[in-house]
Amino acid sequence: MANANAPDTIQKKPAIEHQNPLARTLLGKLDYDQLTNCMRCGFCLPACPTFRETGLEPESPRGRIALMKAVADGVMDPDQAFQDQMNHCLGCRACEPACPADVKYGQLIEQARDAIEDHAQHSVPVTGLRKLLFKGVFPHRSRLKWLGRSLAFYQKSGLRPVVRGTGIMKLFPKHLREMEKILPDATGKGVVERLGSVYPAKGERIARVALFRGCIMDVMFADTNVNTVKLLAEAGFEVVIPESQVCCGALHAHSGEMDQARELARVNLAAFREAGVEYIVSNAGGCGALLVEYDHLLHEDEQYREHAEWFASRVIDVSKLLVERGRVPAFAEPEAVEGEPVTITYQDSCHLRNVMKSSNAPRTLMNQVSGAKYCEMKDADRCCGSAGIYNVTQPEMAGQILEHKMEHANETNARYILTSNPGCLLQMKLGVEKHGAQGRMEAKHVVDFLYERIAKPPEA
Numbered sequence: 001m002a003n004a005n006a007p008d009t010i011q012k013k014p015a016i017e018h019q020n021p022l023a024r025t026l027l028g029k030l031d032y033d034q035l036t037n038c039m040r041c042g043f044c045l046p047a048c049p050t051f052r053e054t055g056l057e058p059e060s061p062r063g064r065i066a067l068m069k070a071v072a073d074g075v076m077d078p079d080q081a082f083q084d085q086m087n088h089c090l091g092c093r094a095c096e097p098a099c100p101a102d103v104k105y106g107q108l109i110e111q112a113r114d115a116i117e118d119h120a121q122h123s124v125p126v127t128g129l130r131k132l133l134f135k136g137v138f139p140h141r142s143r144l145k146w147l148g149r150s151l152a153f154y155q156k157s158g159l160r161p162v163v164r165g166t167g168i169m170k171l172f173p174k175h176l177r178e179m180e181k182i183l184p185d186a187t188g189k190g191v192v193e194r195l196g197s198v199y200p201a202k203g204e205r206i207a208r209v210a211l212f213r214g215c216i217m218d219v220m221f222a223d224t225n226v227n228t229v230k231l232l233a234e235a236g237f238e239v240v241i242p243e244s245q246v247c248c249g250a251l252h253a254h255s256g257e258m259d260q261a262r263e264l265a266r267v268n269l270a271a272f273r274e275a276g277v278e279y280i281v282s283n284a285g286g287c288g289a290l291l292v293e294y295d296h297l298l299h300e301d302e303q304y305r306e307h308a309e310w311f312a313s314r315v316i317d318v319s320k321l322l323v324e325r326g327r328v329p330a331f332a333e334p335e336a337v338e339g340e341p342v343t344i345t346y347q348d349s350c351h352l353r354n355v356m357k358s359s360n361a362p363r364t365l366m367n368q369v370s371g372a373k374y375c376e377m378k379d380a381d382r383c384c385g386s387a388g389i390y391n392v393t394q395p396e397m398a399g400q401i402l403e404h405k406m407e408h409a410n411e412t413n414a415r416y417i418l419t420s421n422p423g424c425l426l427q428m429k430l431g432v433e434k435h436g437a438q439g440r441m442e443a444k445h446v447v448d449f450l451y452e453r454i455a456k457p458p459e460a
Contacts (some may be wrong), residue, residue: 013072020077025115027072030108035069037103038062044095044105049383050088053400058085061095061105068112078116086112088397090390091254092350092383093289106355107296110253117256134257138215138247139264148219151186175395182429183220190218191225192241199229199239206236206325210277212268212315214287214422215247221422227451228283228318234454235326239281242271250290253297254388262301265294269307280311283318283447285349285421286388288356291315317352318447319361319420328368332455335415336371344369345377345414346446347384347405347428349421362420362446369453377417378408384419386427402427406435418446 013032018024044061045051051060058067064085070076086109093106122130137143154160163169169177191213209232213225229239245268249261268291272280282288290297295312298304322328333342344366353359359381366374385391385401409417409431417428428443 018074022078022115022119023071023074025118026068026078026112029111029115030068030072031104031111032072034104034108035065035072037101038065038069039101040066041100043098043100047094047098049090049092049094049385049401050397052382053397059088061089061099061103064089064112065103065105065108068108083116086116088394090350090383090385090387090397090401092387093354094350094381094383096354110256110258113254113256114258115256120256130255130257134252134255134260138251139260139267141246144215144219145188145190148186148190148222149188151183151219152188155183155185173395175391175399178430178434179392179426182426182433184426186220187222188219190222191229192243194222194226195229195241197241197243199233199241201236201238202233203236203327205238206327207278208238208240208276209279209281209321210240210242210272210275212245212248212272212280212282212284212287212291213241214284217284217287217422221425221445224283224422224445224448228281228447231322231447231451231454232281232318232326234329235322237321237326240275240277242275244271246271248287248290249297250286251388253290258297261290262297265297265308266301266304269294269298269304269311272311273307278314279316279321280314281316281318281321282356283420283445285317285352285356286423288315288317289351289354292356315356317356317358317361317420319365320356320358323361323364328365330455331365331369331450331453333369333371333453341371341373342416343373343375343412343414344416344418344449345375345409345412346380347377347409347417347419347424348381349419349424350381350383350387352420353381362418365450366418366446369450370455372453375412375414377412377414379405380408384424384427384431386421386423388423391423391427391430398427402431403435406431409441410436414441416449417441417443418449419443420446 040062048060057063067082071078089109091109095105211229218225232239246264249264252261282291292312292315294308298308335342346362348359384405385398391398419425419428425443425445432441432443
């Protein structure tokens with residue numbers, strides 16, 4: 001017999017005949033149970049970067065959920081102000097660990113953006129650019145390699161200073177000109193081209209693992225992918241890099257292209273299921289956060305649901321795998337002067353911390369570097385403003401957040417600011433360029449920092 005005092009946890013969507021087409025789509029896509037799970041307690045408010053910047057209720061997770069529910073309940077129409085507010089969210093998901101009701105806010109904001117994109121009326125240039133990137137480039141390894149080679153030619157051929165000298169860059173918005181200055185060296189040769197698709201473990205093998213190489217990661221940060229493989233090998237792991245893997249789909253999911261994200265996920269499931277591995281290793285927090293939620297992404301797909309659950313259960317961040325299973329090598333800071341250790345600090349990847357729950361492992365590894373002093377940055381767990389392509393689509397808010405972030409970074413007097421996500425790394429490089437101590441402060445991926453400091457045994 002049912003407990004008469006038990007709360008009714010089954011929520012039904014309102015039976016409302018919405019006149020607004022977008023409202024009908026939102027009602028169909030939003031998880032109404034999650035909307036009603038929000039208790040309006042406000043614990044999410046201090047965790048939300050946009051609320052902290054503005055102090056406005058609609059700029060908080062609680063406020064955005066209230067707006068979604070108002071549309072679903074037929075109380076308001078999803079006008080342009082509503083759509084702008086959904087897109088103004090960073091998607092950092094810092095609200096989720098703070099929520100006592102375990103509301104899946106990240107899923108709600110993606111569902112809302114997916115519905116909005118179904119009815120979006122972009123300008124011709126924006127529509128063309130989205131189609132080019134999301135469908136024409138990111139899903140195709142050969143085109144990514146071509147992009148990498150093209151960028152490398154631009155950077156190394158002498159064309160870059162010519163372009164800057166002609167003033168062509170002034171045609172682009174200021175924030176894009178700033179980003180162009182700090183782009184790392186691109187390449188058309190990714191990790192497979194440089195190391196092969198299988199890399200043996202050093203010494204006795206602990207486990208066979210697969211590397212998720214990413215899309216932009218393997219073009220703009222190929223050295224980090226290579227260093228990840230070599231660091232894993234030093235720690236006792238045989239590394240497989242499935243060549244048929246594609247983009248994870250995170251940028252698609254964050255931008256309302258959920259169907260395309262699911263298509264990419266299905267390709268990756270097949271690629272990694274055939275690899276026969278115990279773990280699927282990510283070195284990019286933004287990618288890992290979607291990979292670890294492939295089970296949710298494909299939970300309505302009967303054909304792929306079981307495969308997605310298998311995949312998601314094996315996704316792990318490289319730092320966490322090293323700490324929990326690896327033979328961690330000794331690390332030493334070559335720049336350390338006796339009595340003067342090199343100061344390092346760390347900026348959390350929001351998705352690594354809030355979704356993958358892996359904030360301690362990078363710090364554990366950094367604290368093992370002999371000759372380096374780790375200094376915890378104030379509010380290291382707050383978003384840096386990168387948030388995928390947020391710093392491109394919402395440059396004003398991203399700039400405010402970055403300026404405050406660099407105030408805390410500068411207070412550490414660190415020689416190195418480390419992070420675990422390529423987007424965060426670019427944002428911190430931009431922060432050093434605009435607000436930091438140039439020449440005395442450098443942003444690096446934690447994997448690169450550690451691999452470069454593997455202590456060499458003394459010569460016999």
